[in-house]
Amino acid sequence: MDSNFFHTLRKLLEKLPGIGPRQANRFLWAMLDFSEDEQKDLARAIAELPKHLRRCAVCSRAFNVRVQAVAANSDEKHCSFCFEYSKREKNKIMVIEKDNDILNIERSGAYGGLYHVLGGMIDPLDENPIVRERIKKLYERVGKNHPNYEVILALSPTKTGEFTSNYITKVLEPLAPKITRLARGLSTGVELEYADEMTIRHALDNRR
Numbered sequence: 028m029d030s031n032f033f034h035t036l037r038k039l040l041e042k043l044p045g046i047g048p049r050q051a052n053r054f055l056w057a058m059l060d061f062s063e064d065e066q067k068d069l070a071r072a073i074a075e076l077p078k079h080l081r082r083c084a085v086c087s088r089a090f091n092v093r094v095q096a097v098a099a100n101s102d103e104k105h106c107s108f109c110f111e112y113s114k115r116e117k118n119k120i121m122v123i124e125k126d127n128d129i130l131n132i133e134r135s136g137a138y139g140g141l142y143h144v145l146g147g148m149i150d151p152l153d154e155n156p157i158v159r160e161r162i163k164k165l166y167e168r169v170g171k172n173h174p175n176y177e178v179i180l181a182l183s184p185t186k187t188g189e190f191t192s193n194y195i196t197k198v199l200e201p202l203a204p205k206i207t208r209l210a211r212g213l214s215t216g217v218e219l220e221y222a223d224e225m226t227i228r229h230a231l232d233n234r235r
Contacts, residue, residue, distance in 0.1 A: 044125075085109040085168065087144040087161055089126050108141055116140040118172075121179040122165065122195060124148060124188070128181065140179070143168070148187035149194055162195060169204050177205040 033055065040051035058066065081092050083106035090106040108115050119140025123129060124147065132138050143165050147155045169176050180195060182188040196206055 082144075083109050086120075086142050087146065087164070088129060088142055089144075118175045119177045119179060120165070120169070121181050123181050124183065132181070140177075145182075145191070148182065148185075149191045150187050151190075158191075162198060165195070166198055166202070169199060169202050177207060180206065180208045 037048065037051045037055060040046055040054050041048065046054075058069070061069065079092055080089055081103065082089055084104045086106065086109050088106045088108065092103050105111075107113060116139050119138075120143050121132070121138065121140060122143045122145065123132070124145055126144060129142055129144070143161070145161050146157045149155070149158055149162075165178075169178060178195075178199060180192045182192050192208060199206060
């Protein structure tokens, strides 16, 4: 397991959310027991992922490229929410951690604005360059029409969530947009992904 090949493969697996060295090793052993056809199918599916799924150039939301192209006749760079002729409320941007949060919020039916996906939280002990880059994109995005924007910080009420929310507030402060946070219908320490629909609706209706 000390060869460069296995070390590289294990490190790639560790990039998946919640996967550490032990879990990565288990995945390696499991894939080793796949049939030859299954191994080829997995490799092919990963290689073709960019053909089917893509991240929006504006909000970083993941979307199905082919479905998006047919539904909106777009250039396949923007999701259906950010598409020019979208009926979403364009004066609201909700900042969320991950794509699953969008699914949960959409199920609540309480929000009709736009999103901005960070792809993680700011953690001083584990720097994620993707998060800081997307916060920079948020700054540039808000900077174009900041007097009209409400930025809703919908990050989970965890320590890293609070730290990230405070950081974003300071970054956007020079632009002076309206910044609100979800109300405390969400219990401290509970991730947004696992909150029920009624709790999300209450948190949105009573944001401050």
